[in-house]
Every structure is written in structure tokens, then in C-alpha cells.
Amino acid sequence: MLFSRAETVHDFVEYFAFFITSDQQQWHTIYSMARRRTTARGFGLSYDQGNPMITKKQKREAQQRAAAMMRSAGILLLDDEIEKIEVVDFGLSQLETEGVQVFTMVNTDRLAAKVLVLFPNQTEPEHWHPQVGSDPGKQETVRHIWGDLRFYVEGEDNMQEGFLVPGKEEVYMLRNELILMPGDQLTFEPYEKHWFQAGESGAVLYSFSTTVRDGLDGFTDPAIQRTTVVMDEGE
Ligand SMILES: [Fe+2]
Numbered sequence: 001m002l003f004s005r006a007e008t009v010h011d012f013v014e015y016f017a018f019f020i021t022s023d024q025q026q027w028h029t030i031y032s033m034a035r036r037r038t039t040a041r042g043f044g045l046s047y048d049q050g051n052p053m054i055t056k057k058q059k060r061e062a063q064q065r066a067a068a069m070m071r072s073a074g075i076l077l078l079d080d081e082i083e084k085i086e087v088v089d090f091g092l093s094q095l096e097t098e099g100v101q102v103f104t105m106v107n108t109d110r111l112a113a114k115v116l117v118l119f120p121n122q123t124e125p126e127h128w129h130p131q132v133g134s135d136p137g138k139q140e141t142v143r144h145i146w147g148d149l150r151f152y153v154e155g156e157d158n159m160q161e162g163f164l165v166p167g168k169e170e171v172y173m174l175r176n177e178l179i180l181m182p183g184d185q186l187t188f189e190p191y192e193k194h195w196f197q198a199g200e201s202g203a204v205l206y207s208f209s210t211t212v213r214d215g216l217d218g219f220t221d222p223a224i225q226r227t228t229v230v231m232d233e234g235e
Helices: 009-020 024-042 056-072 079-084
Strands: 086-088 100-107 111-118 123-128 140-153 176-180 185-188 194-210
Touching: 056 079, 056 086, 056 100, 056 111, 056 140, 056 194, 079 100, 111 123, 111 140
Parallel strands: none
Antiparallel strands: 086 100, 100 111, 111 194, 123 194, 140 176, 140 185, 140 194
């Protein structure tokens, strides 16, 4: 069954490696790549999305903007920490629409604490945190600090305030909307799917969790590549 879905030699090699590797992390990476490609075909989408990237200029501007929002939220950020803010476009090259800015305060092999910043109407795509080797998967608590924020989780469709990213209806399956107020918290267990979106003001929130392996998160959208490519052009 598995091999019947492999339409190219490339897929076949990936599936073969999937069976022979004994390294759990490598196993998961290989599996994820193969799954995304075959899922993309299932949606009738191309897996190869051209040359996904942001420019250095875009990255710097996003870092400055995120820093200003963090400070508006009353969170201390030193000047030399601004360049440490991660700008994530999920390989989709439409940062303002689908993306997130992340300031990591700590990430050890046991725990992590981050500040997440969403620009106005920016959406973090639907994802979950899977088991990796002996790690049962990330357990994550988010605490809303500032701005307009809504989360989408399993449950009945009650979506009113938020919106689906145009053309992406099939890869945002969760429609149970939770409107968060500053101070509200949510906890997600491993594999529990979620996505979230800022309103007109943007949003700043904390994410406290067990160790983070963002590169191994699962995403409903098969086009997503978690590692953002930053290009020199646009300096
Ligand atoms: Fe998450």
C-alpha cells in the first residue's frame, strides 16, 4: 500500500530510508517529508513551492516590529535581543498572512519559554506536536498577554470573528473558535491540533512548554517547511 503511493524514484528512496534507519529523529524527518509530498498530491497541490524565502530586510523589519509590540505588552526585551527574534514564514513566503515571530527565553532538553508575536491578522498555521523518540511530544501552555487573539481547536464550528486564509480552507480543519482575553491560558497535549490568529491589533502571548523541536512539528498544510530561508536580496 505504502509503495503504491510513491510516484517517483525520489519518493521510493525516502520510503526505503524510512524503513531502514534506526535513528528516531531521522526517522521522523524522513517520514514527515514523504508524508507531506504524498498529502500534497492528495490535495492536488504541488509539493515544490518554488523558492520560499524572506529577505534579510524583511526579517530585520519584522524583528523591529515584533520588539515594539513586545515592549507595548510590557515585556522586557534588551536591545541586543531584538536580532534573536525568529521570523517564521513556514516556507510559504507570505509572512504577513501566515507566520509568527518568536523570542525564545529558554529552551533546554526539558523545558522552554517563549514569547510569540502575531502581526495584525497574521495566522499561525494548524499544527500539532508529535512524539519524537522517547519524548512523548511537546505539552504547551499559552498565556495571552496583549492584543486580539483567537485559537482554533477540535469541536463544533462556531467560527465568527476569525477568517480562513484564502485558498487554504482544506488545511485549516479546526473551526472551534476560542476568543482569548489577556490573562487567559490554554494547555495543549501532544498531538492536540491547534492554530491561532491575531485580530486588528496583533497579539503577544507566552508559550511555556516541554522541550521544543519546532522542526519536527506536524502541519496540516503539506506546503509548510518549518525552516525559514533568509536571502540577501532586498538589502
Ligand atoms: Fe503549538
